[in-house]
Amino acid sequence: MPHPLRQRAFRLLFTGRTLSALGDAVVPAALAIAITRADGSAFALALVLGCAMVPRLLLLPLGGVAADRFDARTVALCTDLVRCAAQLLVGFELIGGAPHLTHIAVAEAVGGVASAFAMPTTGPLVSGTAPGDGLLRANALMASAANATRLAGPAVAGALIFTAGPGWAFVLDAVSFAASAALLAVIRVPRTTIPRRSVRADLVEGWSEVRARDWYWTSLVAHCVWNGTAAVLATLGPLAVHGRKGGDGLWVAVLEAGSVGLLIGSLLASRARLKRPILTGNLGLASYAAPLALLAAGAPGWLLVAGYCLALGALGFLTPVWETYVYASVPAGVLARVTSYDWLLSLAAMPVGYAVAPLAARAFGTSAPLYACAVLVAAACLGTAAVPGVRNARPVDAAPKDAVPRPAEAV
Numbered sequence: 001m002p003h004p005l006r007q008r009a010f011r012l013l014f015t016g017r018t019l020s021a022l023g024d025a026v027v028p029a030a031l032a033i034a035i036t037r038a039d040g041s042a043f044a045l046a047l048v049l050g051c052a053m054v055p056r057l058l059l060l061p062l063g064g065v066a067a068d069r070f071d072a073r074t075v076a077l078c079t080d081l082v083r084c085a086a087q088l089l090v091g092f093e094l095i096g097g098a099p100h101l102t103h104i105a106v107a108e109a110v111g112g113v114a115s116a117f118a119m120p121t122t123g124p125l126v127s128g129t130a131p132g133d134g135l136l137r138a139n140a141l142m143a144s145a146a147n148a149t150r151l152a153g154p155a156v157a158g159a160l161i162f163t164a165g166p167g168w169a170f171v172l173d174a175v176s177f178a179a180s181a182a183l184l185a186v187i188r189v190p191r192t193t194i195p196r197r198s199v200r201a202d203l204v205e206g207w208s209e210v211r212a213r214d215w216y217w218t219s220l221v222a223h224c225v226w227n228g229t230a231a232v233l234a235t236l237g238p239l240a241v242h243g244r245k246g247g248d249g250l251w252v253a254v255l256e257a258g259s260v261g262l263l264i265g266s267l268l269a270s271r272a273r274l275k276r277p278i279l280t281g282n283l284g285l286a287s288y289a290a291p292l293a294l295l296a297a298g299a300p301g302w303l304l305v306a307g308y309c310l311a312l313g314a315l316g317f318l319t320p321v322w323e324t325y326v327y328a329s330v331p332a333g334v335l336a337r338v339t340s341y342d343w344l345l346s347l348a349a350m351p352v353g354y355a356v357a358p359l360a361a362r363a364f365g366t367s368a369p370l371y372a373c374a375v376l377v378a379a380a381c382l383g384t385a386a387v388p389g390v391r392n393a394r395p396v397d398a399a400p401k402d403a404v405p406r407p408a409e410a411v
Helices: 008-038 042-069 072-095 101-129 132-161 167-184 199-211 214-242 247-269 277-297 301-329 332-364 367-386 388-392
Strands: none
Touching: 008 042, 008 072, 008 101, 008 132, 008 167, 042 072, 042 101, 042 199, 042 332, 072 101, 072 167, 101 132, 101 301, 101 332, 132 167, 132 247, 132 301, 199 214, 199 332, 214 247, 214 277, 214 301, 214 332, 214 367, 214 388, 247 301, 277 301, 277 367, 277 388, 301 332, 332 367, 367 388
């Protein structure tokens, strides 16, 4: 089995996606500091973040339709150029020294729209450039690179922010999108032509494909719960450790341990040979109950760090395994729409967690909602074992014949 990086198309895709992921990893810290310096208001930061998140959530299904109807490579290339322009605008606003919050919010909203159309293109692009036996390794490489950028991103952001200024972090992100677009321009990816119908019919077909697979929609429910509880932990975690000795430093250590766990998990996934990949991945996600319960119980710092590293390691392992099974099991002509619903359910749960967590903490204290989330995520993830499709899901090379993607037509 040839290594995916030996295939030129995947190598170029991998390079472009890694560069853009590094650029994206630099932006969160730069954005938070830039808005704080410019306005000093938590509301201002929430407004800008909301301007990016809301369009992404609302338009994700339409992004899936566009990626299936048209050439996914072209859609991804265009969205890279749009995001490049949006980040350049923010960067120049900040470098100019008199940034306007409205301009930044509009630019982030434009970037959110582009992101909604870019995210569903990942499945067709990866499965089209690394088909067959190399798909798991390709997904593991993509996940490992993305997780590695999460480790390097804050350091790069700090170097730029405290030397050149936060605006240059956005310029770096814009350059990374331009580089990704340039690499996509020379790639040719196979595609499947689908019948032209109404947008509503395309959306319904995508959702029907999700509902037709019990292993898919039940797993998505569990993944949705996981993301919602992760938002609760992200919101209440700093509060829970704040009063402890070295509390702020402990929280940083927890987050860094999570990044390390993600990277290790994705690296291990490339060599995984699981008899029941979906079942194993979902059971692994149940380990997220550990850091939630440990945080609620005020466990020793080292134990909390270890628990979070383990839980995020399970997520890092699941991601490429899950993507590989989905890409091989869903027909190519509907893959982008199916994965757009996957993203939608995952992302939609997070704002709910962010909103509910402080209300629950105010009513019941910090520990109660964390314990409740631990029980909830364990029940949701372990509960998928009762679903026949989850238990019977076999490795990609043993997938049912009618689940193999339809033959693609070269562009």
